[in-house]
Structures are given as C-alpha cells and as structure tokens.
Amino acid sequence: MSELLAGLNPDQLAAVTLPSQHALILAGAGSGKTRVLTTRIAWLISTGQVGPHGLLAVTFTNKAAKEMLTRLSAMLPLNTRGMWVGTFHGLCNRLLRAHYREAGLPALFQILDSADQLAAIKRLLKALNVDDEKFPPRELASFINAHKEQGIRAAQAEAWDEYTRRRVELYAEYEAQCQREGVVDFAELLLRAYELLSRNEPLRRHYQTRFTHILVDEFQDTNRLQYAWLKLLAGYGEYGRAAGQIAAAEAGAGSAAAGAPAAIFAVGDDDQSIYAFRGADVGNMRDFEREFAVKSVIRLEQNYRSHGNILDAANALISNNNGRLGKNLWTAAGAGEPIRVFEAFSDIDEARFIVDEARELVRDGVERDQIALLYRSNAQSRVLEHQLFSAGVPYRVHGGLRFFERQEIKHALAYLRLIANADDDTAFSRVVNFPTRGIGARSLEALQDAAHRANSSLYNAAAGLAGKAGASVGAFVRLIEALRRDTAALKLSEMVAHVIDESGLRRHYLGEKEGAERLENLDELINAAESFLREDSDALAEAAGDAGAVLAAFLAHASLEAGEHQAGEGETAVQLMTVHAAKGLEFDVVFISGLEQGLFPHENAAQEREGLEEERRLMYVAITRARKRLYLSWAQTRMLHGQTRYCAPSIFLDEIPPALLRRLAPAPAFASAPAFTSGYSGGYAAGRAGGNGGGGGKASGSRAAAGSTTEVRGLRIGQSVEHARFGVGVIVAAEGGADARVQVNFGAAGMKWLALDYAKLTPL
C-alpha cells in the first residue's frame, strides 16, 4: 500500500485516497493524470473498498484503456480480464452484446464505422431516389450523428423548415434501414445502450448495484449522450420517463436512485478541450459539479514534463480565455531555455529551417523520435515531408489510413460480415461485384428495387431475381453460403484465410500490379485474427466457444479499433502530426509551425462560437507537449489551395510574454532574398549560440562551428556545379562532417543548401 502511494505529491495523494464520493480532478497537462487514475483504482481495490467487478473505468481511446490496464496489472497482482475498463463505445458494445434481445438487436449485429455509415447513407439516398446534391451524404451523416449524440431520435427531432423536415424523414429512413440490416453505427452504440438502461429497470438496477465506482478519463471530451449515460449508470436521472431527449431526462437529474449511487471520479482538463467540433461539451464539467453536488474538486497543477519557460508561455496564453475553471501549472524544474521564434520568408524556408535545426539536434544527440513537428492542418505536412525527404531525415507521419480501414481489409471483412449476418447490405454492396463477377450497375439496380419492394435485404431479395441478373447474383449468394458452410468448423484465423482464398480476393490482388502490399495486408489480417484469439480472450470468454459469437467479436474489434496507422518499424524517426493528434503525447523538442493568422488560429474558427478559444486551447495543448525545447515558427508567404498567401503572424505569438522568447533571425543560409536578412540585428547563428540563463537543455554550438570549410569531398567554394533541377550554380559555402553539404547559388533558381549524400552535383 505505502508502496502504491509512494512518490505521489500531496494533491495527487489527496485525489487517489479520496473517500467514496463524487470527485472532479482538474488535471493539468503533464501533471500525472494517468498515474492518479490508475493508482486510484489500485488503491480502491487493495483497500477492499471495491472488487475489480464493481468498478467501471471509461476512456476515449483504446490506447488509453490499454495503457490503464497495463499499468494496473503492474501495480496489483490482478486479473484485469473481465474488468469493465474500456472506451465508451467498447463498453456499450459489451452491454449490447450481453443484452441484444432487450436492446432489440440481432445476436450478431454488426458495427458500422464512419465510412460504412457514409456508404449506407449513399445507398439509402439512391434507393429513395433522393438527389444527393441537395442532401449531401456527409452533411446528412453529421445531422444524424449530432441528433443521436443529443439523444434525439428521428421521431422527436424538430424540423424548423422544409429542408430539415426532409432530413428528419431521411433520418427515420436511415434508422429503419439499419434496424432491418442489423447494423449499428458508432453513435447508435451509445444511444442504444443509453435507451436500454433507461427503459429496462431491472437491468438498470442490476448495473447500478454492480458498479459502485465509475472513473472517467478526459472528462472534458464527453458529449451530452456520454454524460447522460454516465448519470444513468451512476444512479442519477429520471427513470419513469421513456428515453428521449436527454434534455427532458435531465430535468430530473439529481434525484438519486433507490440504492446508493456510484461514486464518479472524473478526471479532465477544461483547458485541453479541443473536440467541441465533434460534439464534446466542456459544459459537462460544470454540470457534473453542480448536478452531483461535487464536494471534492482537486487541482493537479504541478507539472512534471516541461521546463518553466514553456509552462509560463502556456499559462500566459491560456489566461486569455474566459470562463475557465482555473488552473496554473508550475514546475520544480528550472526555467530552461527560452522559446525560439523563427520568422520565415516562405513556407519552404520555414520547413528548411525546421529540418536543418532538427538535423543539428540529432547530431547533438537528441533522439529522432524525441523531436515532434506539429501543425494545425494536415496539408502542412507536405512541405515538411519534402524537406525531410531531400535531407534524408527519417520521419513518420501520424494520421492517415489505418489498418482496418484499408480497402483490401474492408473487402475481406465484408465477406466475413456476410457470413455472420447476411442482411448486412453495406457489406453485400461492397463485395457483390468485387472481385468483378459480371454484376454491373443494372443488375444491382434490379436487385435493389426487388429488395425495396419486398422490404427485405439484398441477400434475401437475390433469390427472387429473374433473368441474367438473377443468375449472376444467385451465384454470389451461393458463394457466400458455401463460405459459411465450409468455415463453420474452422477456427477464426483459418476462417479468415479460407475466405480470402475462396472469395477470389487473393487471386484478384495477385493479378494486380500494385497488389503485393495488399496481399501482405491480407496475410496480416490472418495474423490479426490469430492474435485476437490469443489475446482478446475477454470477448471469447463471453462468447463461450460459440463460433458465430467469436466472429462477431472479431468484427466488432475491427470496427472499434481501427488499428495503428502504420507499423512503427525500422529506425527511429522524427514525428510529424497535427496538434490534435499530439494530445496526450510529449517530446523533448517540439516545433509548432504555421503560426499565422488564418491558419493557426484557423480562419474557419472565427465563424464558430467560441472558435478562437478552442484554437487557443489547441495552441495550449501544442505548447505543453514540449519537455525541454520549443520552437514556434511562421512564414510570411505560404502556398495554400494552390496560391501564394501573404500572412500575418498569429496573435498567439503576441500572447506569450516577450521575455520568454528569443527571436531567431534567419541566417543567410535560410533566406531566399538577401535583402531580407540585412534588417536583422542578431543573425540566426548568433542567436542560437548563447543561452540566456535558466538551467537545463544542452546548448548547441553555433552553426559556424559545425564543420564549415572551404572544401568538402572534392568541391570547393567558388567552383561551378550543375544540378538536374536547379541548373548551373556556384558554390558559396561548404560544410564537412558526416552530413557534408554545400551552399550553391543557382541564380534564378535561388540559393540552396544541398546534402552531398543525396544531391547529385556535377563539377563543371
């Protein structure tokens, strides 16, 4: 026990050992939030206040849930299996699988991810002959999701105009289609689970009695529905009323259940709320405090991550926001280095500066994966990648296509889904003609009409289809039936392998020019099935050996956990990601680029209510990622949407006290226009050599000291060279060492630093 609590600071200790009552923990960035959360669980269990069975812990990402479980099993000799620790969606899935009948779902209901949902909506619009230019599927999807996240069904939705009245109709049609097909989208998982508990009193009482402690991570990111779900589980809320608008149910909030309500331990940081655009409602924090009459609000303000200057900058910036719950980070570490600010001539210049600086840091011994390049929007990564690539710096871009979202994987999963649930029209449409088997648009139209008339799934309608279309579609249905029959006795991974082979997927990709990687991914899917069997025995225990349930569990796993973006194989790499993606991570060195009005803060944010404040919180998140060194940069001109834009520096730069900043002037090496440098007093090299006090951080030498020379690898200053792209130029500077490079004046093509390892220069 004392071992468990050792090393906690007084606030952390207070939070961990709080008595069983509602509590709100305001956990600042880098304040040991996850540690407090997991230690709290361990403390509750080891002091006998609750068994592993009586506790529910909910997070937003699978990663966070996994992290919590890993740390927990390191603290306690505990079988974490069977514990209700997971994401909102994962836990709701679990609830619905266990009580599918009461929830009005088929036993093997499938989960639609966002892309599946969009495809389902497109199919719906087509079937109903709705003009998808008037009702864009994406817009309709967010309309539906937004309503579900408010707890509003189509039947209760308000239609304030003709257009919306039609959208509400389509929402109702979509609900009916999903129900008919036995599929559930992400928002539906939550809403169904909420309705299940609110309508079914015995079930609700069962879970309310079972869970005496509920712990919530990243509470500032919860939406209204998630909060309502928590209230219901904790024994708060109105019960007599049918589930409907959450707003209505909330009128009765505060009336506790008959039994003792569960204690909610909510951890969050209102300053790091950056997901309002997808429905997160920071207001939940205040509501929680009020509605649950929270007596214990604990602030974790000691930061264990960043040096003082970085924290001071973050504190100063965020103090410009209104209506904060209030928090001020401090550190026992020294002030550290000043924050470096770089003003670039262009986006390319900015990228060149960043890459050059990063290379130098690596040369000075900083680990590559301890360097993060952050940006507001994904489009900015291109120019950075380009510079990294030409400099030969290994890098990794976060975000993008993930494993279970790949085309070939979705195809294979669609076959598996049809085996589990033949009514899944989304899966059916995806693979009925992939690989191609002569089922064209006309056949599909006939099939869709038939299905619509009979109010049945495509699969069932196929049997009644006559003519040529009937024959080819019939053959597909027989294929699925054969797959189902032949895989019935196989274990999951064998089943996956069989489906990949017999569906024709493998043959198709074997014949494709670029198919090798897709084939590898398909093999990886077989591996994934194998390790799912081995590791995710949780779900399997509940499935109790039922092959159909095992398949359904695997498919749910694929939908709920899209998998890592890319395998992090190979050498360590500089990390590139959006600020959003960086939340929760930390790095020794952080570059925040594109600090320009209109980009960061983003221009679209100006139109949204409190948009600027969310942008500021985003900036706050970005700053607090850095441990030791922080670079802020902006460019006077930037290519955006194919044209050059002239930019003003971000107001966020003005919100950081100048005393914390050191403005770096570009060295001639970085300036595209010579006239540009002359106005600067400092000079970039001079700026970086010093270190104006504070402790910590390694002071790197000036660039001039980094091996400058008059001759390198047979090239000397003054010599003429030719480059394939830039033409003829004259060498004006040279640098030796492992990363030897020369600076060449190409005249019209500009001044370039070229790494001799990569650039092909022909001496003239």
Add this chain to the structure above:
DNA sequence: AGAGAGAGCCTTTTT
C-alpha cells in the same frame, strides 16, 4: 471494366 480526364473540394477526428 478500367483508365484517364475534368470538376470541385479543401480544419481538426476517435469510436
């Protein structure tokens, strides 16, 4: 059925 061209789009995103 598949390739190639033209049009329109363009903030952030986990489940």
Add this chain to the structure above:
DNA sequence: GGCTCTCTCT
C-alpha cells in the same frame, strides 16, 4: 497543389 469523385471513352 493535390486529392477524390464522377463522367466518359475505349
């Protein structure tokens, strides 16, 4: 500028 979607051509 580049991606995605759609249309058209073969």
